[in-house]
Amino acid sequence: MSLVTLRALGLTLGAPLFTGLDLAIQKGDRIGLVAANGRGKSTLLKVIAGLLPPSDGAITATRGTRIALMQQEPTPEQQALPLRAMLAGALPPETREWEDWRVDVALDALAVPADLRDRPLGALSGGWQRMAMLAAATLAEPDLLLLDEPTNHLDLARIGTLERFIVDLPRETAILVASHDRAFLDGVTNRTLFLRSTGSAVYAAPYGAARASLDTADEAAARRYETDLKQGAKLRRQAAKLHNLGVNSGSDLLTVKTKQLRERAERIESAAKPAHLEESAGRIRLDERGSEAKVLIAFDDLVVATPDGRLLFETGRRWIRPGERIVLLAPNGAGKSRFLDSVIRALRGEAVRGVRTNPSLVAGVVDQQLSHLGADETLQGAVVSRFPVGDQRARALLAGAGFPVERHGDRVSVLSGGQRARLAMLILRLEKPGFHVLDEPTNHLDIEVRRCSRPN
Ligand SMILES: Nc1ncnc2c1ncn2[C@@H]1O[C@H](COP(=O)(O)OP(=O)(O)OP(=O)(O)O)[C@@H](O)[C@H]1O
Ligand SMILES: [Mg+2]
Known part of the structure; x- marks a missing residue:
């Protein structure tokens, strides 16, 4: 029996996001949820978690099914709570008092350093916040774990940790995960749901293989639609010819035949369904102005440290010149955002020791x-x-x-x-x-x- 079943589920928020969605989630399913930006993935996860009512259809769950949701961003309440307290709050209420040791076990499993564990979630780097939210979702011992873009903010090594963490979950735990990360989806899922406003499609394969099947099905549907329309037009042409013959000869039989042909054409045309047209959620373009300057930013032994003064790294003497495209790679928590923060303050005209910016920049x-x-x-x-x-x-x-x-x-x-x-x-x-x-x-x-x- 399915853990959770969606029947003809629909949701309208201003415009219809999805309609007629049928899905049976079984124990052990690992389902990828894929759609362009703004198509309703996060909203669907909230509906399944019971945070939002659907506009149409029904969700049924086997008695006692526990569902936990890791949202795309921490809520303000989560951000304000110290990490340990947030995690303790996620334990099932009946065991909270005597099982709080599990909080530290979960934090150990995700290698969260001891000095971060009593800080408010909002004070941690984006990567640590994701790991903590994941720990909170799994502490609830869910039968169905809903994950909303879990790889956002994670560095490559930590995406590996996340994949292993998911693989190590109890085999019967079902997972529905919204993600735009193709490699991650291929690594952890075995089914894929392409969410569409009508005619959402489910495949028993990870993203890459499912995408190929979906493209083939869409192409076949497009060909079928074209053939149906051609067939309808052909019948109408034949009907028109017979009609003329019928009028000239006064034959009742031809009039009946004409009517039948027109009806057949109508049936084919109204049953013909246009193939799904994947509308883009919009393009992104960047634009830039050129610069005559030789050096845009000069670093002169900039010191990057944590807010409480622990040294993270020093830049040494370096320069950024026009036209350079620089990628900043480091593990989560190494100080990328702290470093960028110094650069941004200097760019805004603040005096920052160790950074000089070109005034025309x-x-x-x-x-x-x-x-x-x-x-x-x-x-x-x-x-x-x-x-x-x-x-x-x-x-x-x-x-x-x-x-x-x-x-x-x-x-x-x-x-x-x-x-x-x-x-x-x-x-x-x-x-x-x-x-x-x-x-x-x-x-x-x-x-x-x-x-x-x-x-x-
Ligand atoms: N309270 C609301 N009122 C009106 N529209 C809303 C509301 N909440 C969400 N929406 C709209 O519903 C649509 C779906 O939002 P949702 O967050 O589910 O998208 P998503 O598929 O998760 O996108 P993304 O990939 O960007 O995370 C969006 O167009 C969003 O603007
Ligand atoms: Mg979303």
């Missing part, structure tokens, strides 16, 4: 939390309040970035993770910076846009 910054986007501003407001572009142009720019006109008045807070990242990238492009600072820019972005966005 215009910098465009996208941080990990996309913190320059206010939650209360509207999409339209986010553009017109920053750039002298006028309402019409702002609408065109937003539409080009994948936001339909009817959404331009929506507040930033209701956007999906990927939609927020897309808006941040549009603002970055309009700033036309001479220097881009991007902290983990592919977090939240969907498979299509990760592949095709290359700097010009």
